[in-house]
Amino acid sequence: MDFNPDLGLEAFRQEVREFLQQLPKELTGRPRSTRSAPADVKRWQKNLHARGWGAPYWAEADGGTGWSVQQMLAFDEECAAIGTPTQDGFLHKLLGPVLNEFATPEQKAQHLPASLAGERLWCQGFSEPGSGSDLASLRTRAELDGDHYVVNGQKIWTSYAHESDWIFLLVRTDTNVKKQAGISFLLVDMKTPGITVRPIRSIDDFHHLNETFFDNVRVPVGNRVGEEGQGWTITKFLLNNEHASTAELPSLKRYLREIHRLADTQRVDGERLRERPEFALKLARLEAELLAIDMMVQRVAALEMQHHPDALPLGSMLKIRGTELQQKLTEFHVEALGDCGAVAYPHPELDTEVQLPGQEVGRGFANDMFFRRASTIYGGTSEVQRGIIARLLFQL
Numbered sequence: 001m002d003f004n005p006d007l008g009l010e011a012f013r014q015e016v017r018e019f020l021q022q023l024p025k026e027l028t029g030r031p032r033s034t035r036s037a038p039a040d041v042k043r044w045q046k047n048l049h050a051r052g053w054g055a056p057y058w059a060e061a062d063g064g065t066g067w068s069v070q071q072m073l074a075f076d077e078e079c080a081a082i083g084t085p086t087q088d089g090f091l092h093k094l095l096g097p098v099l100n101e102f103a104t105p106e107q108k109a110q111h112l113p114a115s116l117a118g119e120r121l122w123c124q125g126f127s128e129p130g131s132g133s134d135l136a137s138l139r140t141r142a143e144l145d146g147d148h149y150v151v152n153g154q155k156i157w158t159s160y161a162h163e164s165d166w167i168f169l170l171v172r173t174d175t176n177v178k179k180q181a182g183i184s185f186l187l188v189d190m191k192t193p194g195i196t197v198r199p200i201r202s203i204d205d206f207h208h209l210n211e212t213f214f215d216n217v218r219v220p221v222g223n224r225v226g227e228e229g230q231g232w233t234i235t236k237f238l239l240n241n242e243h244a245s246t247a248e249l250p251s252l253k254r255y256l257r258e259i260h261r262l263a264d265t266q267r268v269d270g271e272r273l274r275e276r277p278e279f280a281l282k283l284a285r286l287e288a289e290l291l292a293i294d295m296m297v298q299r300v301a302a303l304e305m306q307h308h309p310d311a312l313p314l315g316s317m318l319k320i321r322g323t324e325l326q327q328k329l330t331e332f333h334v335e336a337l338g339d340c341g342a343v344a345y346p347h348p349e350l351d352t353e354v355q356l357p358g359q360e361v362g363r364g365f366a367n368d369m370f371f372r373r374a375s376t377i378y379g380g381t382s383e384v385q386r387g388i389i390a391r392l393l394f395q396l
């Protein structure tokens with residue numbers, strides 16, 4: 001991995017900045033950790049699409065930009081710095097690569113243009129009560145009835161199901177074979193009769209999680225991606241694609257920038273935080289950790305692009321280190337707020353008139369800190385990642 005600065009990258013950054021500076025005001029100044037409101041995600045996607053950057057992370061042959069890893073990372077960083085809405089990560093990082101690899105030409109034509117044009121948002125229906133880490137034990141059934149599957153069961157922790165147009169779903173199509181071999185991958189329109197979405201309100205005072213119920217939901221067989229029983233192969237492909245992004249490097253950098261801002265603006269006994277040795281030392285340590293993660297992200301992303309086997313254990317290490325740093329930085333935010341850190345302000349997305357002391361500076365920090373408790377759970381828990389590292393590196 002070559003860590004030398006790429007001179008062409010600065011020119012690329014400048015091109016991205018020029019594009020971002022022309023965006024309407026409403027599409028900037030809103031950095032967040034969870035997915036932005038659906039209308040904003042769609043509008044942002046439309047803007048990217050119009051610029052020819054609708055699929056920033058895909059190869060040119062798949063209708064993407066064909067950017068290098070460094071360009072993708074620079075693009076993400078510039079977007080986070082100006083505070084664009086988030087993208088539909090399920091489309092860009094998970095489903096898109098699956099469709100490019102496994103879907104029929106008809107399926108691609110049905111979903112890719114509409115999704116990239118910002119007309120269709122996706123959610124992921126994998127986890128079930130009792131089937132999270134042990135995903136292959138999932139029980140949601142899909143039984144053939146003519147040219148349709150009839151789906152019955154329950155998914156849980158379905159992020160943004162209440163705001164999504166379609167869901168990609170793992171279902172059991174065969175109970176008589178090894179559990180991994182009986183799973184299939186379906187695309188389901190969320191408007192199909194028989195789907196019920198119930199909210200789960202999380203500790204960050206926001207609604208992004210759901211329970212999703214399927215009650216005799218009829219799904220055309222043509223909506224199955226890959227062969228019947230190929231769902232587990234597709235799932236492994238999908239999960240292996242997301243390692244480099246799990247650290248959420250742009251968010252880490254945003255958190256650090258905000259801490260630097262607080263270090264200059266917050267005072268204790270008349271002294272700026274930055275001047276207090278204990279605070280300055282902690283900040284320097286976290287900054288060093290972030291630099292190390294930055295290098296690791298580049299390394300993992302480069303290995304992933306080469307389909308190198310080392311991407312797997314390194315990706316798991318990155319998931320652990322990156323998500324732990326998300327937690328440390330957001331906790332440090334709240335600490336840096338002093339007394340104001342003890343207040344749970346209304347969520348920044350809520351249009352509320354409440355004016356509390358410190359609201360302007362502290363809004364969103366506690367929400368982010370609480371939300372980040374989940375980082376070491378979603379996308380594969382830290383314990384499961386440690387198991388993967390042990391298995392792959394130590395042949396356990």
Ligand SMILES: Cc1cc2nc3c(=O)[nH]c(=O)nc-3n(C[C@H](O)[C@H](O)[C@H](O)COP(=O)(O)OP(=O)(O)OC[C@H]3O[C@@H](n4cnc5c(N)ncnc54)[C@H](O)[C@@H]3O)c2cc1C
Nearest residue numbers: 124125126127131132133157158159374377378379381383
């Ligand atoms: C904020 C958030 C968003 C999510 N979004 C989605 C989504 O959009 N779609 C979706 O399908 N799912 C989603 N999930 C679900 C997520 O993938 C699961 O929560 C995760 O895989 C863990 O599964 P579980 O909750 O069933 O916990 P379990 O698997 O039951 O784990 C419970 C505990 O046991 C430990 N454990 C389990 N197995 C092992 C093992 N083999 N070795 C060591 N320890 C182990 C775990 O580390 C954990 O501490 C989301 C979760 C969260 C928190």
